[in-house]
Amino acid sequence: MKSTTVVPATAMPAQVLQPKPLTRDAFAAFGDVIEISDQAKHFGINDGHTERYHDLASVDVNNQGGRTLINMFRSTPLAQPISIRMMERHPLSSQAFIPLSGQPYWVVVAPAGAFDVSQLQAFLASPEQGVNYHAGTWHHYCLALHQVSDFIVIDRGGPGANCDLVELDGSLSLAPM
Numbered sequence: 001m002k003s004t005t006v007v008p009a010t011a012m013p014a015q016v017l018q019p020k021p022l023t024r025d026a027f028a029a030f031g032d033v034i035e036i037s038d039q040a041k042h043f044g045i046n047d048g049h050t051e052r053y054h055d056l057a058s059v060d061v062n063n064q065g066g067r068t069l070i071n072m073f074r075s076t077p078l079a080q081p082i083s084i085r086m087m088e089r090h091p092l093s094s095q096a097f098i099p100l101s102g103q104p105y106w107v108v109v110a111p112a113g114a115f116d117v118s119q120l121q122a123f124l125a126s127p128e129q130g131v132n133y134h135a136g137t138w139h140h141y142c143l144a145l146h147q148v149s150d151f152i153v154i155d156r157g158g159p160g161a162n163c164d165l166v167e168l169d170g171s172l173s174l175a176p177m
Helices: none
Strands: 002-006 015-017 031-034 042-045 050-053 067-075 086-089 095-099 105-110 121-125 130-133 149-157 163-167 172-174
Touching: 031 095
Parallel strands: 002 163, 015 172
Antiparallel strands: 031 130, 042 050, 067 149, 086 163, 095 130, 095 149, 105 121
C-alpha cells in the first residue's frame, strides 16, 4: 500500500546536489553501509577458508506482522543531470540494497520524520557497498549510474501501509558524473 503527498513547487532557484563518498559515519543517520571493511566485526570460519563479516546491517521487517522478502531489482540509469522528482520511505521497516553488477550507484536520502527537501543528501556508493535504510528514512529509488545494474533487495512483506511517496518539483538535481 502506498500513500502519496505532493510537495508544492517552491520559489527556490534550481539547485545541484553534489554526491559525496558513502562512508559508515556519513551515512549513520540514514542507515547502515554494508561492506567488507576493517571497521566491521569479522572472523575466520570454515576451517579458516572463509572470513565472515558479521552483522553488517540491522534488518527490521517484523512490525505489524511483516515478514522478510528477498528480491532482485534491475535498475536502468536515468539521463543526466537527474532531477529529483520523488522520494519514498518505508515507515514499518528497513530496506537493504546490495549491488551485484560491479558498478557504482547514487544514494539520495533525507532524515526520517516530516519530509524536508533542504535536508536531502547524496552519496556515491562504490560497487562493493550496499546500503540498509532505517525504517522511515526518506530515499530515492535505486539510481544506477553508468549501466543497467542489478541489486539484491531485502525488505518487508505483509499487511500495513509501508510506502509513503512525496513528489517534488524537480528543481533539485544531482551533479552529473
